[in-house]
Structure formats: C-alpha cells, structure tokens
Amino acid sequence: MAKRAAVQNGAGTPRIVFEDVSKQFGKNIVLNELNFNVAKGERVTLIGPSGSGKTTILRLLMTLEELSGGYIYVDGDPLTHKKNDTGKRVAMKTKEVSAIRKRIGMVFQQFNLFPNMSVIENVTEAPIHVLGQSKDEAREKANRLLDQVGLGDKAEEHPTRLSGGQQQRVAIARALAMEPEILLLDEVTSALDPELVGDVLGVLRDIADTTDITMLLVTHEMQFARDVSHRVMMFDAGHIIEEAEPDAMFSDPQHERTKKFLQAIL
Amino acid sequence: MAKRAAVQNGAGTPRIVFEDVSKQFGKNIVLNELNFNVAKGERVTLIGPSGSGKTTILRLLMTLEELSGGYIYVDGDPLTHKKNDTGKRVAMKTKEVSAIRKRIGMVFQQFNLFPNMSVIENVTEAPIHVLGQSKDEAREKANRLLDQVGLGDKAEEHPTRLSGGQQQRVAIARALAMEPEILLLDEVTSALDPELVGDVLGVLRDIADTTDITMLLVTHEMQFARDVSHRVMMFDAGHIIEEAEPDAMFSDPQHERTKKFLQAIL
Amino acid sequence: LSGCGGSSGGSGGSGTTVSSLKKAGKVVVGINGENPYSFIGKDGKPDGATIALDKAVYKKLGINTVEAKKVEWDALIPGLNSGQYDEVSAGMSILPDRCKKAAFSYPEITYETALLVPKGNPKNLHTMQDLKTKKVNLVTENGAIEQGYAKTMGIQTQTVGSPEEGLQAVENGQADVFALTAISLRTLVKTQKAEGKVEVTKAFTASVGGKLQIGAGAAVFRKSDKSLLAAYNKELKKIIDDPKQFNAVVGKYGFTEAERPQGKTTDTAYLCSGKLPDAK
Amino acid sequence: MHASVTWDWSIAHQAFPDLLKAFLQVTLVVTVAASILSAILGLVWAIALRELPVVLSRLLGWLLGVIRMTPLPLQLLIVTYGIVTPRGWLAHLNGPDQLRHRLMIVGIVVFAVHYSTYMAESYRAGIESLPKGQWEAATALSLPTKRTWRAVIVPQALRATLPSLGNWAIAMFKDTPYLLAISLAEMVSEARRIGGENFSYTEAFTIAGLIFLVASYPTAILMRRLEKKLAY
Amino acid sequence: MPDLSSIAPSGVVSTLQDNWHNLLDGLRVTLELSVFGGALAFVVAVLLGLASISRFAVLRGISRVIVEFFRGTSLVVQLFFLAYVTPVAFGWGSHLLLFGIVALGLNYGAYGSEVVRGSLNAVPPGQWETTTALSMPWITKIRRIIWPQAWALMLPGLNNLMVMLVKGTAIAYFIGLYDLTYVSDELRKGGADMWTVYGIAFVIYYFAALAFSAVLRRLEVRAQRRLGIRPSKSRTTRATAEAVA
Numbered sequence A, B: 001m002a003k004r005a006a007v008q009n010g011a012g013t014p015r016i017v018f019e020d021v022s023k024q025f026g027k028n029i030v031l032n033e034l035n036f037n038v039a040k041g042e043r044v045t046l047i048g049p050s051g052s053g054k055t056t057i058l059r060l061l062m063t064l065e066e067l068s069g070g071y072i073y074v075d076g077d078p079l080t081h082k083k084n085d086t087g088k089r090v091a092m093k094t095k096e097v098s099a100i101r102k103r104i105g106m107v108f109q110q111f112n113l114f115p116n117m118s119v120i121e122n123v124t125e126a127p128i129h130v131l132g133q134s135k136d137e138a139r140e141k142a143n144r145l146l147d148q149v150g151l152g153d154k155a156e157e158h159p160t161r162l163s164g165g166q167q168q169r170v171a172i173a174r175a176l177a178m179e180p181e182i183l184l185l186d187e188v189t190s191a192l193d194p195e196l197v198g199d200v201l202g203v204l205r206d207i208a209d210t211t212d213i214t215m216l217l218v219t220h221e222m223q224f225a226r227d228v229s230h231r232v233m234m235f236d237a238g239h240i241i242e243e244a245e246p247d248a249m250f251s252d253p254q255h256e257r258t259k260k261f262l263q264a265i266l
Numbered sequence C: 001l002s003g004c005g006g007s008s009g010g011s012g013g014s015g016t017t018v019s020s021l022k023k024a025g026k027v028v029v030g031i032n033g034e035n036p037y038s039f040i041g042k043d044g045k046p047d048g049a050t051i052a053l054d055k056a057v058y059k060k061l062g063i064n065t066v067e068a069k070k071v072e073w074d075a076l077i078p079g080l081n082s083g084q085y086d087e088v089s090a091g092m093s094i095l096p097d098r099c100k101k102a103a104f105s106y107p108e109i110t111y112e113t114a115l116l117v118p119k120g121n122p123k124n125l126h127t128m129q130d131l132k133t134k135k136v137n138l139v140t141e142n143g144a145i146e147q148g149y150a151k152t153m154g155i156q157t158q159t160v161g162s163p164e165e166g167l168q169a170v171e172n173g174q175a176d177v178f179a180l181t182a183i184s185l186r187t188l189v190k191t192q193k194a195e196g197k198v199e200v201t202k203a204f205t206a207s208v209g210g211k212l213q214i215g216a217g218a219a220v221f222r223k224s225d226k227s228l229l230a231a232y233n234k235e236l237k238k239i240i241d242d243p244k245q246f247n248a249v250v251g252k253y254g255f256t257e258a259e260r261p262q263g264k265t266t267d268t269a270y271l272c273s274g275k276l277p278d279a280k
Numbered sequence D: 001m002h003a004s005v006t007w008d009w010s011i012a013h014q015a016f017p018d019l020l021k022a023f024l025q026v027t028l029v030v031t032v033a034a035s036i037l038s039a040i041l042g043l044v045w046a047i048a049l050r051e052l053p054v055v056l057s058r059l060l061g062w063l064l065g066v067i068r069m070t071p072l073p074l075q076l077l078i079v080t081y082g083i084v085t086p087r088g089w090l091a092h093l094n095g096p097d098q099l100r101h102r103l104m105i106v107g108i109v110v111f112a113v114h115y116s117t118y119m120a121e122s123y124r125a126g127i128e129s130l131p132k133g134q135w136e137a138a139t140a141l142s143l144p145t146k147r148t149w150r151a152v153i154v155p156q157a158l159r160a161t162l163p164s165l166g167n168w169a170i171a172m173f174k175d176t177p178y179l180l181a182i183s184l185a186e187m188v189s190e191a192r193r194i195g196g197e198n199f200s201y202t203e204a205f206t207i208a209g210l211i212f213l214v215a216s217y218p219t220a221i222l223m224r225r226l227e228k229k230l231a232y
Numbered sequence E: 001m002p003d004l005s006s007i008a009p010s011g012v013v014s015t016l017q018d019n020w021h022n023l024l025d026g027l028r029v030t031l032e033l034s035v036f037g038g039a040l041a042f043v044v045a046v047l048l049g050l051a052s053i054s055r056f057a058v059l060r061g062i063s064r065v066i067v068e069f070f071r072g073t074s075l076v077v078q079l080f081f082l083a084y085v086t087p088v089a090f091g092w093g094s095h096l097l098l099f100g101i102v103a104l105g106l107n108y109g110a111y112g113s114e115v116v117r118g119s120l121n122a123v124p125p126g127q128w129e130t131t132t133a134l135s136m137p138w139i140t141k142i143r144r145i146i147w148p149q150a151w152a153l154m155l156p157g158l159n160n161l162m163v164m165l166v167k168g169t170a171i172a173y174f175i176g177l178y179d180l181t182y183v184s185d186e187l188r189k190g191g192a193d194m195w196t197v198y199g200i201a202f203v204i205y206y207f208a209a210l211a212f213s214a215v216l217r218r219l220e221v222r223a224q225r226r227l228g229i230r231p232s233k234s235r236t237t238r239a240t241a242e243a244v245a
C-alpha cells in the first residue's frame, strides 16, 4: 500500500493544536500541560500503555470531556476555551463550540449505532438534522458511503442484525457522512472477532488513500498504523515520550519505555 | 508426575454407566442413545468441539438437566430413571435421586461460590446440613481441605474478596468436603486469568495423585489431561467418535475429526 | 367532562347573587342526606323540609330548580366556602363557631336532641348526662352539634359521616348509642325500617355545662354573598313567621308548630353570640 | 368576594399536637406493622410461586394479580363490612380506644396483604436476578430445597430486594389515608375532623402534608443510599 | 345523581337491574378520572422527566422540588387540599372532577417522571456520546435518538403506574366525587347486599385496570420490537418501587 508523502508538518495553520492541555478526573491528573500539533491531512497514531491518556485526548477533542486547563484549537479556532483580551481563560459559548465540533467526527470502539433506526437512517440522520441536507441528497450520499464500506446491500437492514465488523463499517460511514475535516478513531477494531478486523481496516486504508482527511487514531494494530499513519506518538502517563515516523518508531525506538511497550505488543 | 496404572476398566461394577442416554432441548437433539462406562477410580477426560455435548453429559449426571431417554447408573443404582418390573421406564422418587446424587460432586466453570457466606461457611454448609456433621467436625475437615488447596489462611474471608483462582480452589474444596465418589469438573480453569490457571491445576493434580476419586472432566488444558487422566473420549455432535489412553490419543489420533480438533487446539 | 359539583352561580370574582342564579336557572345546595331535613328522594331529586323551604323561597326569587350535592356533614361548610354549592340546606344549627365561617339565614327550624339506642334501651339512657355517667360508646355525626356537646362534656365519641352509618353502628353493636336531632332519628328509623332493632328516646333539650342548648337550624351562605342572603331572608321570614304557611311547606315532613322558631330562636344574631339560657 | 387566603394560627396550634398524636399512634403503627407483615407475606408468595405445582402457582399468581389490580379503599370496605363486621368483631367493645385498635388490626392486615403482592413482585425480581449457578451449586451439593432457600437464595435475594421493600413501605405510608374508608382516625381523618370542627381545612391539611413530607422524603433518600451500598 | 334510597337486599342480577344506571354513572366518573388523569400524568411525567436531565441546573432544581413535593405528600392530602383549600385561597371555584384529575395527574406524573428519568439515564452512554460526536442539537438528540430508546424502557414502568392510577381513582370518593367506589358504598349504606355491590365494583375495577394495562402492553411490545430489545423485568419492578416511594 502506497503511503503518500507525509504532509509538511507545521506548514500553514495546523489543523489541531493542543496548548498546555490538562485534564484531571477528581484527583487523578491524566494529562498535564500537554502540547502538540497535527497538520492538515496528517494521520497520527497514538500508542502507549493502558491508562496513558490516549482515549482522553480524543474525547477532549470531541468535547465529550471537559477540559481542566489549557486550550485546543481547530484550524486556529478555539474549541471549548479561549484566551480573552486580558489573557484570561474563558469558556466558549455552546453555539460556538458546536460550530467547530461539526468539523470533527469520531468512531468508537463500541460502534454505538442507533438501534431505533435502519442502517441508512443511521447514516443520514445527522446530515439531515444537523447539516440540513435534503433527505434525497443525504440518502444518495449515504448509499455511496455504504457502497464504499462494502455494505451497499444492507441499507435497509436493522443494525442489530449485522455482525460487529459490519456495524463498525456503518459507524465509519456515519461519521464520514458529516464530511468531517478530522476523524478520530479509538481502537475501532478491538471489540471485533479477529476474522472481522480485516474488513474494517481495509475500509480505513481505503479512506486514508482516497481522502485528505486528518486522522487521529488509537490502535493496537501496528501493521495498520505503519501503513496509514504519517507519525506515531508514544504516550506514557499523559506525556509524549517519543514521536517519529512509523517505520523509524517501530524498527528503531529510542526510548526504553517504548522499546518495552513495543516488545510486549508486537 | 507419576500417573498410577489405569484402574482396570470394566472389572467389577462400573462406577458410572450411561445406557442409551438421550437428551434434547426442544427440537435440538444433543445426545442420542449414548452408551459408556466409567470404572471406579478412573479419571476420564471429555474433549470435543463446542456444542458437542460435553457439558450436557456432566449436567445430566449431576441431575441439573432432565434426562430425555435412557438410564444412568451410579454403582449400579439408577440415578433418575429405572426400568420397572415390566421393563417400563419410570422416574425415581426425589428422595432416591438425592440419596445417589450425594455421591457426586461438581465444580463449575463459574465457581458459583455463595457470596453471602464466608469461605469456610461455603465449605461446611453442605456437610453440616446434608451429611449432618457437627459444626466442629465440619470446620476441622474444611480447614484441612482449605490447607490442601493452599487457602488455609482465607477461611474467614469473603469469597468476593478472592481472586478467580482462589475462588475456584474454594469451590474444589467445597465439592470435596462432601466426600464424593465421583467428581465432575467442567472447564474449571477457562474463566481464569492465565497466571491463575496453574494453581488450580496443581490442586487437581494433587487430588488425582492422592485419592481414588472417580473423575469426569472437560478441559482444554491438554497437558493436564494427559497427566492426570486414564482415558480420553472425543465427542462430536453427541457421539463418542474416538477413545483412547491420553498418550495414544494425543500423539496418534485415528479419526479425521479428532486430528483436526487436536490440531486446532494444541 | 361533566362536573358533579360546581356552584350554579359561577364562582368567579364577584360572588353569587340572585341575578347570577337566575341566569343559571338553578341553585345548587349542599346537603348531608339527612331525612327529613334534606336528602335525595327515590326519584333521584332532592327532597326534605329545608329543600321544601328552599324551593318556596327561590321560586319567589324567580329560580325554579333546586339541585343538591351530597357531602359528609363535616364538609358542608368547607364545601360551601370552596364553591361546591351556594347554600347549605341541612337545617344546620346556628352556632358561634359556624357563624364565624359562614352566614346563617333567618332560623328555619328548631329542634331537640334524642338518642338512638338498641331496642329496649338496655343501658337506660335518656339524657346527655346519662352518657357521661354511664361511660357508654357514643357515636355522633362528624361535625354535628352533638359532637360538640360530647366534646364540651368530655365524653369520648366515635364519629360517622352519615346518619345511616350511625344507625348501623348501633345495630351491629359497634356503639351503644347514637345522638342526633330527634326528628332525624325518628325518620331514620322509619325509612331504614329498623324499628325491630332500635328505638329513639324521648326528645330533650340538651343541657351542657349548665346551659340549655336551645337552638335553631338555618340555611347557610357564604359570608361574601350578602345580597343573596338578604333576598333569601326576606322571603323566608314570611313563611316562618306564618304558622299556616310553615305547616303547609314542612308539615308533611313531620314538623309541627313545636319546631317553628319563635321568640329568642328567631334571632340569628343572638344564637350566633352563643349566649344560652341557664338550665333549670 | 371570596374569602381570601386565611391561615389561622390558633387552629394550627390546636391541630398540630392532635395530628402528631394520630400520626404516631395510628399512621406510623399501621405502616410499620403492615410493612413487616407484608415483607414476610411477600416472601412467602414469592417462594410459593416457585415451589408450588404449576396449577397452584398459576392460581396464586392470578390471585395476587387480582389483589394488586383492585383499589385498596374498596378492599378495606369489603373486609370491614363484608367479613369483620358480620362476625361481630367490631361489636360490644369497651370504648372508642378498643374500636380503634381493632380497626387498626383490620387496616394492618388489609394493607399488608395488598402490599405483599407488590413485595412479592420485588422478591421475584430479586430471586430471578440471582445467577442460575447459585441454584445449580446448591443442587450439586445436594442441599435440600428448604436449606437452599434459607441459606443461599433468601439471604442474597433479600439483599437485592431490600431497597425495593423499603420503597414499597414508603408508598404504603403515603396510602394510609385510605383508612378514611373505614373511619379509622389516622392522621388525615384527624385533619378532616379538625377541619370540620373549625370549618377550615387549610391548617390541618397543610400540617398533615408537611408531616408526610418530613417523614417520607428522608426515608426515601435513605433507601436510595441503601441501594447503592447493598449492590455487590 | 345516584338514586340510592330504594334498594332492598337482593341477588346480583336484581341489584344490577335496579342500579345499573348508578353504577354506570360511577364507572363513567372512574373512567374519566383514569383517562384524563392518566393523560395529564403522562404529560407531567415527560415534562418533569426531561427537565430533570436538562443542562440547566435551574430546570433540574425546579423539577426536583416539584417531584419530591408531590411524591412526598400523600395523594389524599393533595386531593383534599385542591378540593377544599385552593378554591378559597385562589377563588377559582369548585370543579371536583377537574380537581380529581389534576391531583391524580400531578401525583402520578411525579411518580412517572422518575420512571422517565431513569429510562433516559438507562440509555447507554455510548448513544449519548455519539449524538455529541455527530454534533446534534439537544432537541434532535433527545427527539430522534434518546427518546425512542428510552420509550421502550419506560413503558413497562409507566404501565405499572397506570394500573396504580386506575386503582388510585377510588380515593376520589373521599371528596364526594360520585365514582364507582362512592356509588357502591352508597348502595351498601342504602341496604343493598354488600358482597353484591362491592363485588360488582371489584370486578369492574379489575377489568378496567387490565384493559389499560393491555393497551400499554401493546405499545410496549411494539417499541421493543423496533429496537430489538427486551427490558429486564427486575429493573422495571425496582424502578416502579423507587418511583412511588
């Protein structure tokens, strides 16, 4: 699989900026003044031991968790908090947050399809009710997406009738239907039976190959990470302890912790 | 581990006799006129693919399922049904069933300890209330058994505080406290974290080595089966398609199905 | 939805007046279902002495229909004030406490108390004083005047919500005696065909705390409905003060000249003041 | 003009002690006694539903359903006037106190039976939520049925059911005014008497409502806490 | 207006013959209370239930106070209060049937709101999070995703409450509404055979409750089939007990 040249990291406005991001649950400080950027069209894989904060980063970006400190910018726009004129940190208005959030899509480990809707309704729901697309327009696009994920014939099916792999592919189509600029993927294959993993990864590879969508992904499928991502960031206890192009990272990790982690996982 | 000579299979009254045993759930015929014997002191391992009826056999013997047809004898006594004088099949009385059932003990995949009792109460409950032992007598014996399974210091602990492996060892002690002639073990290690399996198997090996108890076991731990059992029976779709001493069975399976199964599992 | 209550005059801001009743074409009165004062007859229509008085009075005022809503005795005045009906038509006796909460009309009827006891009067009860000295199980109607007597005299009572229940309590032995106005008790025994089991003692004017409980019953209105009360009184007085008319209207319910208010018992204000003559 | 909002403190002062007395002497006693009794009965039903032969179990289930789906006030009337009174059990008593005690017993029994049908449902849910393995382990140890219930099932089911039982008891507490149907002088009946005597229901009913609130709300919170605490 | 004065002790048939119109009147009031009370309760339950999961603390607080007030003070007390105190206090006149409906509606609405709230919260967190990930506005999220799923979960609990409400209408007779219980009690006082009149009322209540329950049960089956789920019975029983406490 041909990986296109990594987008020039740092040139132009970065798509995503984490600035001094902190997050704590109760007394448990999970992220402490974390800083990193992701360029437009860049695909970044987050790796690291359990509890290192990978999921938390994606959820903060998706506004599923409240930021404890710092700022996140998307295309230069503050997501949930901004510095006001006097340099004080203030929360954004709900409306502003939601406008920016629309540029981000997420696929969860547990598919989370809506059981009260057919497959196609799952995919068209948000385009119709959030983007205000017409029903026909949304359905046409949804059918195209379902074809793309190999489920063109399941449009009218009920999600509970599908296998886990099929459900996850619908979830991907649903996220893509919103035409996000950023796609977040959190261990999207780890709830699947081994023989179903391949199909889902195939779909994601296809998306990586054919679009310029910026991706942040958490995965334990190292071969897949190697194939699709431009950069791998290794986390431990909420800190980036190493980052590199995937080939370099997997064949020649620098940090002790990374070596140990990769040994255990590969 | 020295395996004692297999007890002469077939000499004297067999401990367990399955005679034309049938079992169906609704329309699903799981066992169809199954016949086999187990000798006194013999240890038999049942293997076979999922759904082949292994668990059903143990549950029938433990009277947890109702027999659909045929007879089961324990030491020559009918367990749940007998032929009456005119050769008709009639159900035994509850009292008679329970008298014979007392000779059989079972350990489950899911431990099934009583969470409302301490460890020692779990072990002494049946001896006191079924065998009519005095409380002191039962406790003394229970302590010995708990020592034997390596949990002498956990007697007063609450079962939910124990690890899975410890819980399973308590369950084994609980079954042994009834001094059963027959012990049924259904995948007793498959709900355990890998590092806890060893302890439980160690305890069972110890019991196999030091007692004459007749055992019927279902397990995927082939090395263990090889070490402790006198005979292995391979099931498929409710039929015994092959049986042999473990060494012979594992090193030189005759039947195609067995070969395929062992390949997949080893 | 069909309302079962609801005062006919409309209970908006301005209160009920003769003209608002006229417009509605009817008046709804609250009753306790106590024969012969006011009760629901066999035909499902209200009947009884005070109903007859109402009918006569309202007719003169140009209102031809009198409807009744039956409630428990103790709820009569609260029901009036909460607008469930526009008048209490139950021969309710005029008492100071009640006068504070509602407006009484010109007296309609005087009455005496009697006791309902098992046949043969086994405990030999005749006066309120007997009830106190003999420590019997007394039933009264909740909120009725006899309950007040008992309370003042320190006699424990059970209470019931209707005369029938009082009768039943005596009949099945739950109580030894049921105290109520004499006419009510007599009628009760008759209509319930209970002569075989119970009897009514001779009527008496109760004496409580050394005071003779002379009393008279009247129709009751909301304090705010002053003009209605005045109009009602004007017509009522004509009937009450004329023995012939009085007899013509209520005679058939067993009321006689003895029950026609005269002298002090025609003075609502006096009765409201609570001053009572000394018992001899 | 209508009478405006009136609150007469003298009525309130007179009402409060009477209401509190009725609350303590009748409402509370009936609630506590009926709760305990219905918790026991409910358990009996739940066990019987599982242990009786199918036909009898069905019949019992139907009967409990009938009781559960018909009004409690009507049941009070039926028992009082249809069963108790004809047997003379309320007759020839030594004064109102004795009558009150007997009516309380009637009330307690009717409330207990009625609510036991709800409690039986809760027990059943609690029993069904136990893993099947608990029954199977008991069988594998040859524990007799009685002992299985006593030592294994009931203790665990009770733990799962206790908050629900408590909640039903609170519901029952708030239903005690149904005793008005049989003229038992519990708190609301007293409020009515006081209201009737003073021709004003405002004070007595406000106080009665507050007493209900003050008694039931903290108890309900307690039950919610208990629920969290008892979860294994 | 019941005609209750001319009843002689008699058999079921003749009692029915003599009094069927009274009983029918009583049944009509009982059914009006059940249907309108149930409908109001449903509306109240949904509004309070939604308010209780609102983003706005004020709404949550208000809903909490209302719910706890109506749950905490007995329905009978509320009924008397509405019938005897509020007309004096607010001068809005007396409308007993309406008061009955309002008391039942508010009280059972408060109970129901607990079932609604519990069911909304029982929709898996993943569903809520997905609606956020798809940037759905609050209304869309509730209306299109959460409510349809919660609906299937709440129906069994609401069904239990509806049966309780139908039975609960019997207390209307305490304020002198001529409902089925009032009529049969008057008939008994009037001398009719007590087993007969109460028996008839008993049977009518039973079948009324069954009928309401059956209707809701059909909705329940439909909602569950659409989602391909089966809510747990033990959860329902627990939730009902919690709601009415």
Ligand SMILES: Nc1ncnc2c1ncn2[C@@H]1O[C@H](COP(=O)(O)OP(=O)(O)OP(=O)(O)O)[C@@H](O)[C@H]1O
Binding pocket: A025, A028, A030, A048, A049, A050, A051, A052, A053, A054, A055, A056, A057
């Ligand atoms: N909702 C929460 N409440 C409290 N603590 C939380 C919550 N979510 C996450 N945490 C804590 O935050 C830390 C980081 O969790 P996170 O899920 O981000 O890790 P992760 O890197 O995704 O791990 P994994 O590989 O197991 O998914 C952990 O210590 C976790 O316990």
Ligand SMILES: Nc1ncnc2c1ncn2[C@@H]1O[C@H](COP(=O)(O)OP(=O)(O)OP(=O)(O)O)[C@@H](O)[C@H]1O
Binding pocket: B025, B028, B030, B048, B049, B050, B051, B052, B053, B054, B055, B056, B057
């Ligand atoms: N309670 C039951 N009701 C209906 N069918 C059952 C039941 N228990 C077992 N079966 C069916 O009986 C067949 C045999 O099941 P059994 O559990 O004995 O297989 P097994 O050999 O133990 O399989 P495994 O290795 O998966 O434990 C299966 O088809 C199963 O679906």
Ligand SMILES: [Mg+2]
Binding pocket: A054, A055, A056
């Ligand atoms: Mg994670």
Ligand SMILES: [Mg+2]
Binding pocket: B054, B055, B056, B186
């Ligand atoms: Mg098995």
